[in-house]
Amino acid sequence: MIKRISEFEKRRKNRRPxxxxxxxxxxxIIAIMAVLAAAITLAIVKYLEKARLAMDVHNASMIKNAMxxxxxxxxxxGRDVWFTDPVTGDSEHYKRGWVYVDKEEIRCSDxxxxxxxxxxxxxxxxxxxxxxxxxxxxxxxxWFPDGPxxxxxxxxxxxxxxxxxxxxxKARTTWNTYQLDVYVDDxxxxxxxxSASNAVRVGGHAKDSEAAQIFAKRVGLxxxxxxxxxxxxxx
Numbered sequence: 001m002i003k004r005i006s007e008f009e010k011r012r013k014n015r016r017p018x019x020x021x022x023x024x025x026x027x028x029i030i031a032i033m034a035v036l037a038a039a040i041t042l043a044i045v046k047y048l049e050k051a052r053l054a055m056d057v058h059n060a061s062m063i064k065n066a067m068x069x070x071x072x073x074x075x076x077x078g079r080d081v082w083f084t085d086p087v088t089g090d091s092e093h094y095k096r097g098w099v100y101v102d103k104e105e106i107r108c109s110d111x112x113x114x115x116x117x118x119x120x121x122x123x124x125x126x127x128x129x130x131x132x133x134x135x136x137x138x139x140x141x142x143w144f145p146d147g148p149x150x151x152x153x154x155x156x157x158x159x160x161x162x163x164x165x166x167x168x169x170k171a172r173t174t175w176n177t178y179q180l181d182v183y184v185d186d187x188x189x190x191x192x193x194x195s196a197s198n199a200v201r202v203g204g205h206a207k208d209s210e211a212a213q214i215f216a217k218r219v220g221l222x223x224x225x226x227x228x229x230x231x232x233x234x235x
Contacts, residue, residue, distance in 0.1 A: 052170035057218045059167045060178055060194070062122060063099050064219055067182045067192060070116035075140045076184045077110040083225075094183040094191070100160070102177040103169045105153065107160040111137040113182065114161040123151040123163040133161070174198060175211045180219075181227050193225035 078095030085092070099117060100107040106123065108114035111133045117123045118130055125133075129145045129152060136143045144155040151163040169176060174196075181193035196215035197208035216226045 049171065049173055052172060053174055053218075055170045056175075056178065057215075059122075060101070060180060060215070060219045062120070063101075063117070063167075063180045064192060064194070064221070066116045066120035066122060067099070067113065067180060068190070070112060070119065072112050072182070072184050072190060073137060074188055076112055077137070077140065077142070078112075078182070078184060079109070081183065092185065094185050096184075097182045098179050100177065100179045101167060101169055104164070106151075106163040106165070106167055107156055108163070109160055111142075111161075117163070122167060123165060125150050125152045175208070175215060178215050179227075181225065183225060191225055192221060193227045194219050194221040195227050 076095045076097070078097040081094045081096040083092045083094060084090070097109040097113045098107075099109075099113050106117070108117055114123075114133055115130075115137055118125055118133070125145075126149050129149045132143055132145055142159065144159075144161065145152060147154045147162075151165045152161065153164050154162045156162050169178065175198045178196035179194065181195065183191040183193065185191065194216040195212040198211045199208045212226055213222070216222045216224070
């Protein structure tokens with residue numbers, strides 16, 4: 001009996017066997033996928049950092065506005081600061097306060113900066129605590145409530161009002177702290193400054209002029225006094 005071979009069987013027998021990928025081809029494909037994954041990851045990280053920076057700048061701008069509209073008293077309880085202009089050599093005297101923000105908390109240097117934050121709704125305390133701080137500002141004395149009280153949590157080692165809420169620093173790589181400074185000169189005129197740092201702090205605030213300049217420019221303070229965190233401009 002003669003066995004007839006179908007056209008399908010002929011084609012199947014004549015087809016070259018499928019050898020799949022060679023080792024070199026597989027390595028090349030894996031390398032390309034790794035490069036693409038790294039590029040995508042980097043793009044996502046940059047996008048997230050950009051979003052975090054935008055949130056920090058938004059919060060810092062609100063703090064700046066709060067400092068700008070608060071009526072700082074003539075006997076403002078700021079720290080004495082002597083500033084010498086690097087160009088003219090002229091020396092000036094200021095009372096200085098600040099709102100310092102890191103990844104964990106917000107610190108206000110005195111009753112006036114604390115009240116500016118409270119009255120603008122950026123931090124919240126009980127009415128009793130707000131009245132107590134207001135009495136401090138008007139009476140020219142220090143008083144710190146027993147914490148915690150809503151956003152107020154404690155008194156710092158250098159007599160700051162310490163708060164905690166969602167205003168804390170969001171950025172991961174550009175800065176880890178930022179600060180809004182307020183200066184009241186001997187004529188009662190208000191001046192604002194801004195700074196930031198991404199340096200590791202050991203035993204105090206770390207200086208970081210690059211981060212300070214970026215921050216000051218983004219919050220519209222690049223023409224004001226820029227005080228890198230840690231530099232008190234005092235003699």
